[in-house]
Amino acid sequence: MTWYRYGLDGYAVETNRPDKHEGELLWIDICGLKDHLAIAELGADFGLSELAIADLFHLDQRSHTDFDGDLVLTVLRMPVSGPPFVADQITLLLGPDFVLTLREGPRDCFEGVRKRLAGGAGRIRGSSAYLFYALIDAIIDTYFPILERYGDLVEGLEERILQEPGDGAVRDIHLLKRELLDLRHALWPMREALAALQRDDTPQVDESLLPYLRDCSDHAFQLLDMVEVYRETAQGLVDLQLSSISNRMNEVMKVLTMIATVFIPMTFIAGLYGMNFDRASPYNLPELGWKFGYVYALGLMAASAGAMTFLFWRLGWIFRRVRRSREDDR
Template identity: 55%
Template sequence: MKLNEIEQRLHTLWQEKRSPRIGAPPTDIEKPIDAAETCVTTRIFDEASCVVHDGIVPHEQGKTRWIEITGLSDSDGIARILRSLGLSDLSIAEVFQTDQRPKSLITDTDVLTFLRIPTKRLPFRSQQLALFLGDGFVLTLRETADGCFDPIHARLSAGKGRIRSGAGYLTYALVDAVLDLWFPLIEAYGDRMEELELIILEQSTEDAVKELHLLKRDMLGIRRAIWPLRDALSGFLKDGTPHVEVWMHPYFRDCVDHAFQALDMVEVYREVAQGLIDLHLSTLSNKMNEVMKLLAIISTIFIPMTFITGLYGMNFDRASPWNLPELGWRFGYEYALGLMLGSAGIMVFVFYRLGWLTRRRPPPDDLP
């Protein structure tokens, strides 16, 4: 990832943050600025058939309705549908607040659940899913139509298994489909971290480290979306939850296990990201140590040469036999140069024998 792409990504994240209106009534509906066009589809099914209708249609005796709404642009029309199904004004206002924490609101007659659906691999993006389970119907409300429920559509059309057994099992199937979307996303982050590990080991560029910090930030966002799922899904396991029969509890318990598994993967990759950051710092430290070591070797080699040069640079009287007799020799200059080169060669040989001038090679693979 290039530096300008990273800056654009940070700018996008900053733009996505919105602050709610201060002092507004809790029942006010605040439609998102970039709300997609609203589309309503109703599927009426029983064990024998499944019929798809555009828009909302009345309930039929002995059958189950799945009202699928995508897009929040028609806030008034959506609010009318939700009120007709018995949802309170406060809950309707929460549906349009697309930054809801995953949770379940259970009453005596219905269950309203908020979940997060990942919509993009890298970088991480998600949308809110509001799932309303009532008497003989299931309503799902998403910000955009991204095809995440296409497998459920196919299963309903085929009619295989228990998918047509009722609203409670359909709710489980929808929740399970949402959870399955998180695993490819988390694995994509793991693959990208492996690529960044190789980049850091080879060259340790600043762009790779910045991208690594962004990946770690995304993992934090994924953790915030998955962590509350445990409490949100645990409500379906309680006795007396409306429209959830006892035989469905193992299925919802399996969803809770999947949520724990995804959360464990997130924690592992967060630790991997921190480890890669430490690896980058360690690599920089090792490179700095190599540079300092090379400079120290060069300085050490020149120390005796500087000493010899300074020694023969002392201007003593040559009349005394004890005052640098080499200054009067015919080959005194060559003698001094040879002495300096010899001392430097001895030191280079000693450093080589100590392994300071060569990189240590790893042991052969056949050694124990």
């Protein structure tokens, strides 16, 4: 539990509960939920109801905003890694002169906010509501680098499928779709939580803060749009994978068909000369008695195979890359 005392004239960090002076604001940052009694006692001191205090210890909540008297309680999901996507729950409590953040784990995204508080630049020391907005904005901004990684993963899968489609790509695509679905489940309720903060009757949030909250909502909608685009692209990758496998199978079947076609006249010639008829008849094969009859049959087979290969080449069914490169050189 870390206490930040700040105001227009100063800034201090305390590890124990400090004495609050007139005109000062507080930010209480709590890491972990081990000390239930201390957290519950602190929540009761700030005016939270018993039901709201009990909700602080539930870590599987959707993003939402609740109102407990003059207090605003917002629960958000903060991504800590991805892929695979893992998110921690962060609870933010806004009061008239304080902000409380309750983090599930030791990881957070508030270092930039701490530097702004220490530097005293801008409006961040002016009100607890502005600090509340800055913390929400920092949480939302953590999604952008995560989604960039998923975008790189989508592009990598697409290149992999185009170069060498295989059965492993289908599994990776389905894992990617599941990850994107988890991201969507984390982002979708955030819209409602931010919309609740922009209502006219929201305590502790004045009209001057609404443009900043709308900017957070715009970022949340932008993140959702990115997730939807990646999900549609992932679905397209499934179709691309099936199409690539089908095309590859067609290429294999075409090669096998051409090989079989080349051997058809050779098989016919071999079968023709393999018929054992009496050579005394003038209507039977005279080549069976020739000295070079065997060489003649082999040459005839080679000629038929060469003629078939030349025909396939002229039709563009084989050696297409070599043919295209020669045409480009010309």
